[in-house]
Amino acid sequence: MTHRPDVEAVAGAMPPPGCPAHAGHPGAGSPGRPAAQGLPLYGPDFAADPHAHYERLRRYGPIAPVELSPGVEAYLITSYSLALEVLRDTERFAKDPRGWRALNEGRIPPDSPVGPMMMYRNNALFNDGEAHARLRGAITDSLTRLDPYALSEYVERSADTLINHFADKGEADLLSEYAAAIPLLVFNQLFGYPAEHGLRLVGIMAKLFDSGEDAVEANQELMDYMAGLIATKRDRPGADITSWMLAHPSRLGDDELLQQLSLIMAAGTEPQLNLIANALLLLLSDDRFAGELSGGSMPVQDAIDEVLWTDPPLANFGTRFARRDLDLAGVRIRQGEPILTSYAAANTDPELTSDGRLGNRAHLAWSIGAHRCPAESPARVIASVAIEKLLDRLPDVELAVPAHQLAWRPGPFHRALAELPVRFPVTTGLVPAAVSAPAQTAAPAGIPQQPRGPQENGRRTPAEPVSSPSAPPAEPSRTPSEHGAQRRRWGAFAAWWRGQ
Template sequence: MTYHPDATAAVGHSPDAEAGVGVAPPPGCPAHAGHAGFGGPARPAAQGLPLYGPEFAADPHLFYERLRQYGPIAPVELSPGVEAYLITSYSLALEVLRDTERFAKDPRGWRALNEGRIPPDCPVGPMMMYRPNALFNDGEAHARLRGAITDSLTRLDPYALSEYVERSADTLINAFADRGEADLLADYAAAIPLLVFNELFGYPAEHGLRLVGTMARLFDSGEDAAEANQELLEYMAGLIAAKRERPAADITSWMLAHPSRLADDELLQQLMLILAAGTEPQLNLIANALRLLLSDDRFAGELSGGSLPVQDAIDEVLWTDPPLANFGTRFARHDLDLAGLRIRQGEPILTSYAAANTDPELISDGRFGNRAHLAWSIGAHRCPAESPARVIASVAIEKLLDRLPDMELAVPVDQLAWRTGPFHRALTALPVRFPVTARPTAAAAPAAVSAAVSPPAPAAAPAKPHGSPQTAPDASDTPSQSPRAAQRRRWGSLAAWWRGQ
């Protein structure tokens, strides 16, 4: 895919191309403009479609449609000068993600990197370059590192996790409930995962509040991505030092005591992986699902027979706008043919989970209740934290809708802006407004948390059992109950039943 002055093959080269025969790409494909034939040393390099910038962020599915004209896999640019292939086909994604013989996760064989064509400050480097963690290893090394993660995650109590999410949610909602407006991204969705993961790691929440901005900068793959990466390393080093002195019932301590006997750098990298995978994608899942719930009448119950539960809204987002839209990076172990393209050893291949999930050739009678999407990936590197991620997202959303049932978007949904970057599907803000009728609810999360992320919260009322009529505004507080509000109150009752309350 990458070309040198003496190169004779380009993206999509074939035996004919090597023989000097020009092979034109199909009309409308990313390599079509300026095409001079895929054979011959004088031909300039074909350029992939850029997966960055405001145009891509505004409508990535339009870009995926353009890429499909090229075939199930097409050349793309992840950032200026950084080329890769992107899979848009569901069936080809399954094939590549499951194939450990032809494709490696370890990026140390990345051809462009080894040839010095990826600068140290490359914006996408922190998301693609090697780290000694489970994500970037194969075989026995991967099994050992992943085992420490999965064994520790399985020790989590889902009921305790749910309760902590609820307490954190109440703390955050109390901070803006009397304002009548909020940015659900900055004031809520961005903070919930960090509060939860700081608790799971056993670190005081106030130590991790700065990670909201740090994680966003890392996933944005901007000019300061390398600086954000260094901040994460420093945070994790401090966490490990603290837990060595005072181990407790938390993920960090469990991993320190794991039979795999992780070295300090290995432990740091596994924790960093859990944090990266569990915060930025998690906040985007919460925000994207809230966007859908606040804008789509199927989920608000305003169309006849159209009410659907929060879990279905989450699945809809995982199908169409997954938080990590393009990733699953693999590197060809050797020169090979894939779906009619010649891939050279060490060239990166990414999977577009968003494009594969919406593949026109994917036959389905409906997505509701169907969890065959690829949002969690598949194969040996499938996300091990799917269950806690769903708990965090669903409880956070249900608690918000229960507390603020009359909440509405403050701007038309088509005016919401998306962050740029090739990997994620992330809003820049999610402004809402609501009547100032919600009563503060007592919360056990540290007061410093709410003070750091939002204006000071009002004094908390005495704690009431979750799901009781007093938790949400009663009829006397609300002049009229819209179908949307009534539906959300039913969601709150359903959530309480689901948790056995």
């Protein structure tokens, strides 16, 4: 891949009249301060067509002022080369948000909907230097103990369990009934937590990434969930990520452990379900893939890479904070001002020149530099196996509505469908799909074993969840979210989980 030599030439160009970024240009208004007129990265218009917004921002230059939520200002990088520069530069830019100028000046309310995604947590994502290396080491060392073959087998069994639930209906919402449930089943197993205590996990993650009015409450729910998990594994350690991190030489404190596990869970559920759903949408709607669904794994891998290039699940993130006042691509940035990278915009930067993306994985969807996602390999395994299993079981599946009529969830950080309705010929043959390890065999390395379910009609039913005296009590029912898509997604999954 090569870049045109003039990639920085437009860095200081004045945006055209009418551009929302005009008032924030260093030559207009208050120099170096993001303007309130920065282009919003929230609301239905942005969710419906984010790439149109990125194109408007590019008219400003490789970096432009934006609003993440009302009154929360930042800069967004849309240039691939500038993204590489900033994401790799630990001298001028910090991950630690405790120097966030607007927050320290009281201009970010404590209940800001984007706060849970940007404010400091004592985890590897929000630390720099030695603290980051220590915390990240506990994560990477534990993830490397996962057996990819055992992980693949567990995802396949989980997928069969879910498909069995709707295969005889001839229709399904692949978001709520499949893509949202796969990460929950997998991560509950990898963390060694009884399945019933993960009932609300997908809903928690959805509220966090939507960055709506429920985000702060969801943040506390996640902390409570993880505290219960840690208490369970201290009492009953096993071959799981939680137990491995508890025993790691870094000797994580209770809060450190809680924060690292929350980070892994947040990064492994909502983005994972969006990767699965977005790739399924591409396979079912794009002529480049739709005619080759029965051709093996190559089209699926290509679709995953295409999504990671054009519609990555975490579209705008990689937050950095300027360590001092500086000039960046012709824009004056003040100390403590946030700079986000649009992975989606940088990956589709017109300044990139390439003969094609087939087989090319130089995209920024996993970020780059010291904070590159450490879970790329298991994430690809989970997504590819889930997609391939669905297409193998339902080869004639098709979208129930035209692709352009599908709704996308609003929010500044993710690229997330609201639903993915499909139809397919009814199939009545169920596949044995107990989510526990096979009978009379030890659990594969890296995958903890759960008790096996009873026999029923010659098939083994899914295992009963493990109960634990140190697990948190059942949570009281709550008022459904005002977000209709989120309510439908969670309601469908909850009904499945309860056997309804």
